[in-house]
Amino acid sequence: MALPAGFTFSQASLQDYSDCPRRFQLRYVLGVRWPAALDGAAANERAEWEKKALQGAAFHRLVHQHTIGIPEKTLAQSITDPDLRGWWQAYLDTPPPNLPTEVRRSEVRLSVPLDGCRLVARYDLLAIAPGQRAIIVDWKTSRLRTKRETLETRWQTRVYRYVLVQAGAELNEVSALTPAQIELIYWFTNFPQQIERLPYDDSQYIDDQAALQTAISEISARDQELWSLTDDLKRCRYCTYQTLCERGGQMSEEEAPEQDWEPQEEPEDWEIDLEQVGEIAF
Secondary structure, three states: OOOOOEEEEEEHHHHHHHOOOHHHHHHHHHOOOOOOOOOOOHHHHHHHHHHHHHHHHHHHHHHHHHHHOOOHHHHHHHOOOOOHHHHHHHHHHHHOOOOOOOEEEEEEEEEEEEOOEEEEEEEEEEEEEEEEEEEEEEEOOOOOOEEEEEHOHHHHHHHHHHHOOOOOOOOOOHHHHHHHHHHEEEEEOOOEEEEEEOOOOOOOOHHHHHHHHHHHHHHOOOOOOOOOOOOOOOOOOOOOOOOOOOOOOOOOOOOOOOOOOOOOOHHHHOOOOOHHOEOOOO
16 A cells, blocks of 8 residues: 655654554545544543644744734734734744844745655745855744754654755755755744754754655555554554544553644645745756
8 A cells, every 4th residue: 555646745744654654654645534533531632632733823824924014913903812812922022033034934835856756844934044044933832842852853853954955045046055054943932932943964964864765765665554553652642543543542641742732734735736836856
């Protein structure tokens, strides 16, 4: 049971595979969107997750609208949710410091070819001083502040910086970006003064390219009827497919992993017109 023809990889799909190959198969290979219904405590927990995900999406829209020039006052008048209002004020009062102002691109997607496949990154904000430096900013609305060591190993960090090296020339006035010119900033709505800065270098870039090639090759070669389930049951707590795998409710809340409330991209989100995406040529 192979990948769909023309499948495009993203940080979300790669992270799904790392967390649980069966989740990847259900979501991206089989296209399962509506598994068996949850009930009781699990249903309430899932409803809370979806609420937080919608709040996160609303915050991203606000920042995007602000970046493209809609006045703060106009945007503030549209906010009715108290959590969202607090996040918005934190963004206004304590934005990421010292960002380049020459080029600002919000909600931009870049695409590159990699080993016969495509790899896409969707950025919350790119701030670039052409020929000097490029800062990736990612807004995080999770309740907890994710640990640095976790952020460093997640596919989001690896994909975002790698793709910008490969496909950022157009935004850098046609001059290719070097790894040393790139930095990724994670900014947390609940901890606006505790940003996490992750610089890049040539060694990390080489390691990321090798890791991406290995992961994509492994996924592309899988043809089992049923892909393996994760051995880490903590990964099941917030999984959409926990009822299909009969793994719901097998750990306490204290045992569950830190939860990122960012909405995950559905496969159809990546069915985009690649002519509208910055990319390098084959």
